[in-house]
Amino acid sequence: MFEKLLVANRGEIAVRIMQACEELGVGTVAVYSDADRDAGHVRYADEAYNVGPAAASQSYLNQEAILEAADRAGADAIHPGYGFLAENADFARAVEQAEGITWVGPxxxxxxxxxxxxxxxxxxxxxxxxxVPGTTDPVTSADEVRELGEEYGYPLAIKAEGGGGGRGMKIVRSAEEAGDALSSAKREGKAYFDNESVYVEKYLEAPxxxxxxxxxxxxxxxxxxxxxxxxxxxxxxxxxxxxxxxxxxxxxxxxxxxxxxxxxxxxxxxxxxxxxxxxxxxxxxxxxxxxxxxxxxxxxxxxxxxxxxxxxxxxxxxxxxxxxxxxxxxxGHALEFRINAENPADGFAPTPGPLARYDPPGGFGVRIDDALRQGDEIGGDYDSMIAKLIVRAPTRERCLERSARALKAFEVAGVETTIPFHRLMLTDETFRAGEHTTKYLDEEVDDDELREAVERWGSPDVETAADGTATTNEVSVEVDGRRYEVVVEDGLPRAAAGADPANAGGTTGGNGAASNAGGATQVAAGDAVTAEMQGTVLSVNVSPGEDLSGGEVVCVIEAMKMENDVIAPAGGTVAEVPVAEGDAVDMGDPLVVLE
The missing domain is CATH 3.30.470.20 (ATP-grasp fold, B domain)
Incomplete structure (x- = not known):
């Protein structure tokens, strides 16, 4: 067995690997970016090394820096986890060729x-x-996509060769969409997997x-x-x-x-x-x-x-x-719920920020895989996962019951999460019957249901002080002999997470903004379309002097590994575009100014 293993990853999967190493008596080495100096996987490891700035391309995707860290630490094995370099054959080959280091993987x-x-x-x-019927060789032009559409019929799926998790995949429903979809799939493939090669296959509608x-x-x-x-x-x-x-x-x-x-x-x-x-x-x-x-x-x-x-x-x-x-x-049966920093009422848009409260559930049959503690920051540089809730029971029905108990007890404040969505699904007849398909959530679950779920079970709004600490307090009050837990913000009571707003007084949850299909919500601040999340501008689709009719995509922002379309809320003439491709933006930054 190995003496010391470097985990070329971050977050909960890094901790999960280190736990297995610890049981086997293997020492552990973490790598971290500037944004992750105090991250959970760094705290857990026996030793840790900085591999670069916050941008993944300069840190967790920096093969040379990671190999250098392994050499400095004297590691004799590298485990890539998932994401980042986990499926990069060139990196695996470099590890295989490095003297005295074993690649943990195929x-x-x-x-x-x-x-x-x-x-x-x-x-x-x-x-x-x-x-699935489709190509066995890469596709390079929109005309090829259109020819395949004639052969197989629409819709088609254009997929990045190195892709996964829906990244680098675009659906083409007509010949007119082929060009834009091909460009987008190639761009995502290059950005996420350093491989812009794509292929095409028949898209199954309800698998x-x-x-x-x-x-x-x-x-x-x-x-x-x-x-x-x-x-x-x-x-x-x-x-x-x-x-x-x-x-x-x-x-x-x-x-x-x-x-x-x-x-x-x-x-x-x-x-x-x-x-x-x-x-x-x-x-x-x-x-x-x-x-x-x-x-x-x-x-x-x-x-x-x-x-x-x-x-x-x-x-x-x-x-x-x-x-x-x-x-x-x-x-038996097991369910895993991804607890992400995302707002289900806002198209699952990312919600980076500090965890003002983090209290995961426990009990029989409940497992939590995480790397966080209260006060940690969910940044916008990486994916939005907070934790994984895994529930096990002898049957699926009992697993659903146990999951409802665990999700009710899972308290997170400071950021909106997917917990309300999961609680909603446990009341959904189609999901409970196990009859859902990959299209069910996107096509059948009503946006109003998601908004109501967030209003009922969402994270309490939490004010923060200048140093980033929460300024709210949770207190217990008794009214007519009944005890209530409330969160006090500037003297105003709000229902605590899990409380019934009808009984406790006050509501929590969504911001009431309308969502768009791309997952990001933009609001008009004066005459500007602003970003509602931290991220990186992938593309700008408009120019000064251009007339917009409203509802058009003006740019695309990448946040937490997701592409988000920025939609013009109203028509007008583009007066100014203060951002360019590759720019980093913060929440509230103007993206396009209209007149």
Whole structure:
């Protein structure tokens, strides 16, 4: 086993890996950016090294700086976690070639083959795994997209070869949309994965998203640990995952599991990975392989009892997997809820800020994966995750009941979160019945329901002092013999998180602003369209002197790894555009001035 391992990542996944290392007696090394000097993963590690400025491109994506940190620390292994460099075959190759350092993951050759989606499709076809109709070679022009539209029919999906989690994927519903969608997919692929190559496939309208966890060692053992259902998504981003899938019967479950094993064996794959499928009308189609640990791996751990991260480390150290496929048993049901700093009432727009209160739940069957404590800052430089709430029970019905208890007890103040959304879903008949598809949230859940959920269960508004500390106080009061918990802000009582506003007096939650399809809400400040979040300008779509009719996209802001369209709320003539591509903006900064 290794002596010391560097985690080339941040946040909860870095802590999760360090926990597994600690149990194995392996020392841990954190890397951090300027923005993460006091982050939870830095506090947890045995030692830590700064690798650059806040921008991920200059820190967590800086391969040279990370390898230098590993050398300085004397680390003999590197684990990439998920995101950032986790699926970068060039980085894996650099680690493999570095003297005395082991890469914890599949080989760079397997990553290269399966990370490029067109190559992966060919491998899966060779292994007799069904694939969605589409291209097996990259597409470079809008005319090619239009030709494929004529062949397969619309809608089509343009996908970045290095993409995942909905990033680098654009839907084309007509020939007229091909050019803009292709440009956007290539831009996201370059920005997020340093690979602007894209491919095209038929877009399934209402599939289930089902994925299979794989473990393979260097001694010929290839296991699947059952499937996870990740169908509850917003804008192709997973938000709730569960194991096993409520949509599969035993026969289809066995078929998908064995198909995943065949596919990764064909690729000569080792270590942990996930084979993702789309399921529709009883048929399944290969979508992609994630050559890394997944955000949602805990639900598989909870129903199999297998510590996936521990086995990653053991496999990388050359050890054999301790079980065979026949030993893998699925017991009970598990759900994972991503607790993100996002406002469900505002198109799930990011809500960076300090955690004025952070009190996660506990109790039987409840697990929290996080790297935060009260007072920490949710910045706008990285993803919006606060924590993962994982709940396990003997049956799905009991798991839903236990989840409701845990979510009610989960207190966060200072930023809006996805907790109200999760509580809403636990009352939703379609979700409770397990009949939701990947389109359900975006197309069927009403915006008014989301706003009402945030008003009822959202984070209390919290004023902060100049030093960033909360100026509110939670106090207990008794009225007519009944005890209430209230938050006092400047002498004004508001209902505490979890309280019933009708009984406690006052309401909390959303800001009442209308949301747009891109996920960001803009408000007119005088004659300016302003940013309602911190982020980076990806593109500017208007110029001074241009006439707008209102409702048009004037620019695109990237915040917490999400593209957000900025919409002009009203018509007018563009008088000034004070920002340019690549500029960093703060909440309230003017983006476009109208006259």
């Amino acid at each position: 080989s760079s050759e397997a990553m290269q083959a399966l990370g490029e989606k067109t190559t992966a499709r060919k491998l899966m076809q060779a292994a007799d795994v069904p694939v 289930r998203h089902v994925e299979v966890q794989i473990l393979a060692d260097e001694h010929g053992t290839v296991l699947h640990l059952g499937e996870r259902d990740c169908s509850l998504q917003r804008r192709h981003q997973k938000i709730v995952e569960e194991a096993p899938s409520p949509a599969l019967d035993d026969d289809l479950r066995e078929e998908i599991g064995e198909a995943a094993r065949r596919g990764v064996r064909e690729a000569g794959y080792t270590n942990a990975g996930t084979v993702e499928f789309l399921v529709e009308d009883g048929d399944f189609y290969f979508m992609e392989v994630n050559t890394r640990i997944q955000v949602e791996h805990p639900v598989t751990e909870e129903v199999t009892g297998v510590d996936v991260v521990r086995e990653q480390l053991r496999v990388a150290a050359g050890e054999e997997l301790p079980i065979s496929q026949e030993d893998v048993e699925i017991e």
